Amino acid sequence: MTNDQYTRRRFLVASAAALSGLTLSSCGWTLAKVSGAPIKTTAADRKVLYIYTWAGYTDDDLLKRFNDETGIKVVADVFGSNEEMLAKIEAAGGGEYSIIYPSDYTVSKMVEKALLTELDHSLLIGLDNLFSRFRDPIADPGLRYSVPMAWGATGLIYNSQKLNIAPLDWDYLWAHKQDLSKRMTLLDDVREVLGATLKMLGYSYNSTDPQEIKQAYEKLTQLKPAIASFKTDAWQNEILSGDLLLAMCFSSDANKVIQEDKDNKLQFVVPHSGSSIWTDTLVIPKTARNVEGAYAWINFILQPDVAAQLCERLRFAPPNEVAYNQLPPEIRNSPSLFPPESILAKCESIAPLEQVAEVYDNYWTRLKSG
Amino acid sequence: MSTPTSHSSIPNPTPSDESLEPNLQVGKRRSWKKLLEPLALLAPGGIWLGLLLLLPTLLIFELSLVPNIRPGDVVNPSGLKNYLLVFQPIYLQVVWRSVYFAFGTTLVCLLLGFPVAYWIGQMAPQRWRNLLLLGFVLPLWTSSLLRSYAWITILRPTGVVNTILTSLKLPALDLLNQSAAVFIGMGYSYLPYMVLILYASIEKLDKRLLEASADLGAYPMQSFWKVTVPQTMPGIAAGSLLVFINTLGDFVDPELLGGASSMTISRLIYNQFLGATQNWGFGSSLSMVLILAVSIAIALLIKYGDRTPQR
Numbered sequence: 308m309t310n311d312q313y314t315r316r317r318f319l320v321a322s323a324a325a326l327s328g329l330t331l332s333s334c335g336w337t338l339a340k341v342s343g344a345p346i347k348t349t350a351a352d353r354k355v356l357y358i359y360t361w362a363g364y365t366d367d368d369l370l371k372r373f374n375d376e377t378g379i380k381v382v383a384d385v386f387g388s389n390e391e392m393l394a395k396i397e398a399a400g401g402g403e404y405s406i407i408y409p410s411d412y413t414v415s416k417m418v419e420k421a422l423l424t425e426l427d428h429s430l431l432i433g434l435d436n437l438f439s440r441f442r443d444p445i446a447d448p449g450l451r452y453s454v455p456m457a458w459g460a461t462g463l464i465y466n467s468q469k470l471n472i473a474p475l476d477w478d479y480l481w482a483h484k485q486d487l488s489k490r491m492t493l494l495d496d497v498r499e500v501l502g503a504t505l506k507m508l509g510y511s512y513n514s515t516d517p518q519e520i521k522q523a524y525e526k527l528t529q530l531k532p533a534i535a536s537f538k539t540d541a542w543q544n545e546i547l548s549g550d551l552l553l554a555m556c557f558s559s560d561a562n563k564v565i566q567e568d569k570d571n572k573l574q575f576v577v578p579h580s581g582s583s584i585w586t587d588t589l590v591i592p593k594t595a596r597n598v599e600g601a602y603a604w605i606n607f608i609l610q611p612d613v614a615a616q617l618c619e620r621l622r623f624a625p626p627n628e629v630a631y632n633q634l635p636p637e638i639r640n641s642p643s644l645f646p647p648e649s650i651l652a653k654c655e656s657i658a659p660l661e662q663v664a665e666v667y668d669n670y671w672t673r674l675k676s677g
Numbered sequence: 678m679s680t681p682t683s684h685s686s687i688p689n690p691t692p693s694d695e696s697l698e699p700n701l702q703v704g705k706r707r708s709w710k711k712l713l714e715p716l717a718l719l720a721p722g723g724i725w726l727g728l729l730l731l732l733p734t735l736l737i738f739e740l741s742l743v744p745n746i747r748p749g750d751v752v753n754p755s756g757l758k759n760y761l762l763v764f765q766p767i768y769l770q771v772v773w774r775s776v777y778f779a780f781g782t783t784l785v786c787l788l789l790g791f792p793v794a795y796w797i798g799q800m801a802p803q804r805w806r807n808l809l810l811l812g813f814v815l816p817l818w819t820s821s822l823l824r825s826y827a828w829i830t831i832l833r834p835t836g837v838v839n840t841i842l843t844s845l846k847l848p849a850l851d852l853l854n855q856s857a858a859v860f861i862g863m864g865y866s867y868l869p870y871m872v873l874i875l876y877a878s879i880e881k882l883d884k885r886l887l888e889a890s891a892d893l894g895a896y897p898m899q900s901f902w903k904v905t906v907p908q909t910m911p912g913i914a915a916g917s918l919l920v921f922i923n924t925l926g927d928f929v930d931p932e933l934l935g936g937a938s939s940m941t942i943s944r945l946i947y948n949q950f951l952g953a954t955q956n957w958g959f960g961s962s963l964s965m966v967l968i969l970a971v972s973i974a975i976a977l978l979i980k981y982g983d984r985t986p987q988r
Contacts, residue, residue, distance in 0.1 A: 391951045489854065495932075497953055534937040535854045541829065541933055550833045661747075661955075668954040669767070675940040676770050 356381045356600040358406040359392060361587065363563065363621055364457065373607050379600045387539075388496075389413040396422065401594025405601040411446035411586045412659050414453045423452045424591040430602045433609035433627075441626040444586065446656065453588035454605050456614075457623040459558040460584045460646055460654055461499055462577040464565070466552045469572075474553065476578045477507035481526075484533040490552040492545075495537040497671035498657050499583060500527065503555065506581050512655040515663050524670040528677065537675060546573065557585075562622035562644055575643035581653030586626065618644075734968065741961035759962035768945070772966075775942040778859055778931055779924040785864035786871040786920045787913065794875035795905075799882065810876060813869050821866055825933040828862045829853065832934070854936030862930040867923055871916040878912020911981075918978045922971050942967055 358365070362385040370381045386392040389410050396402060401422070409417060417423050428434065434442070434450065441455045463474050470486070472479075480487065493500050502512035504523040514520055535551065536542075543564050545551040549572075561575040589608060591601045607613055614630035617623070624644050625631060631639065638644060660667070740746060742754035762768065797809050816824065831837040832853040839849040852858050882905065890900040906913070928943040942963060949960025 388951070390953055390955065394951050394955070489851070531937060536936050536939070538933075541826065544830065545833055548833065548835055550835050664954045665745075665956065668948065668952070668956070672771065672940060672945060672948075673767050676767065676774065676938060 352596040353599060354379060356405055356597050356604060357403045358383050358408070358604065359396075359402070359404040360385055360406075360408040362387070363559070364408060364587070364623070366620060368620070369613070369617060372613070373604065376607065377600070377603050379597075379603065381604070393417070396592065401592050403596060404592060405595035405597040406604050407590050407592055408456070408587050409453070409590060410657075411444060411453075411588065412657050414588055414590060415446045416659050417590065417592075418447065418452050422592055424593050424595060424598070425451055426454070426591065426605075427602075430606075431609070432606045433611070436609060436611055436627050436629040438626055438628045438631075441586065444656075446586075447588070453590045454609065455586045455588050455626040456608050457559070458584065458586040458626050459624055460577045460651070461494070461503070461555065461557055461582045462561065462575055462643075462646075464546060464554050464556050464561040464573055464575045466546065466549060466572050467574045468570075469549065469552055473574065474576060474578075476580050477503050478580075480533075480553075481530055484530060487552055488533040489535045490550070491534060491554065492536050492538045492542045492551060493534055493555045494557075495539045497667050498660075499555070500537070500674075501667060501670065502583055502657065503578070506578075506655075509580075512581070512583050513658040513660060515660055517663065517666050520663070520666055520670060524674060527674055531674065531677070543567075558643060558646070559623045562641075565643060566622055577646040577650050577654070579650055579653075581650065581655065583657050584651060584654035585656060737961045737964050737968075740957055741965050743958045745956060746958040747955050759958045760966075762959055763962055763966055768963075771940050771945050772942050774931075774938075774940065775925055778856070778863065778927075778935075778941065779921050781856070781860050782863040782867060782924045783917050783920045785860050786868050787917055789864065790868055790871035790875055790916065791913075794872045794879050797872070798876045798879035799884075810873065813872050816865070817869055821929055824866060825862055825930050828858065828865070828930075828934055832858050832861070853934065856935065858934035858936075859931050859939070862934045863924050863927060866927075866930065867920045870919050870923070874916035874919060875909065875912045878909045878915075882908055914981050915978060918974050922974050925971065926967065 356379050358381060360383055365381075365383050370383065374380055384404070386395070389412075392407065392409065393413060393416065396404075396407070397420070414423070428450075431454065434454070437455065441458070443449060444455070447453045463479075465474055467473060470483075472483070474480070474483075480491065498512075501520060501523050502514075504526050505514045505519060506512050508519070508522060508526065510516070510519045510523075514523075538554075539556075540560075542551060542554040542556065543560070546554050547564065547568060556575075558575060558577070561573075565573050565575060589605050591598060591605075595601055608617075609627065611627055611629035611633055614625040614627040615633040618625050618630065618634060619638060622644065631645075739752060739754055741759050742756060743750075743752055744755065744758040746752065763772075793813070797806055801809055829836075833839075834849065834851065834853070836853070838852065843849055852861070886904050886908070887900055890904045891897075895903065926943050928941045928947065931939045931941045932944060946960050946963045946967070948954060949956045949963065
């Protein structure tokens with residue numbers, strides 16, 4: 308080797324030095340902030356509508372019908388959790404989406420972070436069709452930023468042929484943990500699992516008291532040996548095959564599985580002492596490239612017959628009263644899709660609890676690690 | 678790297694028809710070329726690594742110095758508090774589980790992979806070898822998530838394995854939702870890497886030494902431990918480290934197959950970034966610890982994974 312050649316070491320040292328100079332000089336940069344600069348849109352932008360939604364909330368028929376009515380092509384991407392969606396939206400400066408489907412508590416977070424466009428109600432058609440209890444939610448008073456499109460509750464799906472006594476409330480899990488041993492899954496979600504246990508102990512689903520959260524954690528450690536796994540997905544096949552006897556899940560997922568269940572063994576119940584209730588909404592981010600198309604989409608989803616057909620096909624509950632009344636009686640009377648009002652009254656929406664997020668996370672890591 | 682003698686493309690000026698001045702120019706051109714050649718070769722890869730590996734790692738390092746940072750906060754490095762958090766018993770337990778899964782999977786891959794690689798590299802007919810290797814790599818063409826879901830179907834109480842066992846009047850096994858399932862799932866996923874690397878090493882095995890060892894009265898087991906293993910040690914080390922590094926960062930199989938106690942370091946990092954906690958600073962410090970652990974493993978590989986077989 309002659310000395311005028313670049314050794315790997317020297318190359319690395321030089322580039323590392325250059326790069327560290329770059330980062331040091333940029334101290335005080337802001338982590339993933341969406342810029343306030345206005346977005347330039349072109350005519351091409353108005354022909355395509357990018358939406359960011361949950362899996363199972365759209366299907367080809369829906370996108371095709373919208374395309375037929377408006378001439379706008381819809382491209383739908385899906386996310387698995389509100390946090391995942393929010394992190395991506397913030398990290399990518401909003402992305403290309405003109406419609407996003409956050410749940411209620413995430414709407415308030417996004418409003419706080421100034422990510423959303425205030426809706427012009429004069430451009431919306433059919434808000435009056437919504438049930439009155441969805442017209443003024445706590446998360447977004449007066450629907451200034453969001454329009455509800457689906458709602459549901461967390462509960463228990465179970466095999467009614469193998470369980471002699473049907474579960475009615477959360478304490479069933481503890482009382483029957485021998486029978487359920489390694490044959491039940493809970494959601495892989497810190498707030499849902501600890502929240503349900505808090506509710507069973509008589510506290511709020513959204514407790515901020517570290518002592519109460521600790522009690523819930525301790526209660527859960529008693530149940531832990533009987534829990535097969537924490538799963539938000541992937542329990543469906545196992546409960547259909549009879550390997551699982553019970554799973555904690557969202558009503559929207561439960562209804563899809565019940566639809567597939569050929570021998571009618573599966574039932575879904577919202578626990579009587581109350582559970583979490585959520586509303587998924589439509590919002591327009593500030594970075595939307597196709598605002599016109601976004602309003603067209605919201606008005607499209609607000610149409611009663613579109614909402615009713617979606618409910619029939621994809622089995623999620625619409626907040627749309629006119630659509631509800633159009634549904635066939637067997638769907639309208641399904642307790643898994645529309646739980647009784649008396650139980651719904653005891654349910655709570657999950658609230659963002661940033662001050663105690665670390666407490667929850669700590670107990671959750673202990674629970675899933677111990 | 679090029680050496681001065683390798684510049685055969687440049688016409689070598691002969692002193693008879695060239696004056697001194699052009700000769701100097703050629704010399705200059707040569708030194709420029711010496712400078713530009715490695716730059717041209719290294720620049721694409723260097724820029725790629727710099728922008729997409731080095732820079733993000735440095736950004737993560739900077740983030741890891743900020744306690745309780747969330748998206749939208751100003752990055753203002755202020756200390757090592759996040760690193761102290763990593764060493765709490767509850768998180769050490771998570772790190773320990775990741776190491777346990779990674780180590781167990783490496784062992785499974787080594788025990789299953791060595792006989793296979795030995796058979797392909799030494800005993801299978803030469804013309805079939807490439808095809809056999811291809812067959813081993815084929816599973817890598819499917820999605821790892823799909824493979825994990827398939828293992829759920831195979832291992833669950835009324836799944837494929839237990840259906841076969843009970844039809845043979847054997848007792849059913851409870852395999853799903855515990856460590857065994859993780860070792861099966863991850864072992865399956867990473868076996869091809871192990872076999873490929875071991876094959877490369879076993880193929881070069883000097884058969885004369887084995888013959889000599891047998892001639893001198895060694896039992897087959899003695900020959901294996903004293904001749905085969907030392908010769909293939911570089912391959913064993915390289916394969917094991919590659920599998921270990923990959924499995925240390927995997928969380929799909931532990932999550933889906935490992936049951937209720939399945940938190941791994943990657944899942945913990947995921948929770949800090951995309952979960953409800955959104956503590957990006959702590960997540961970054963966990964990432965740095967993981968990066969450091971993997972770097973140590975790679976340094977060991979470079980040091981001991983020398984490609985020349987030891988004889």
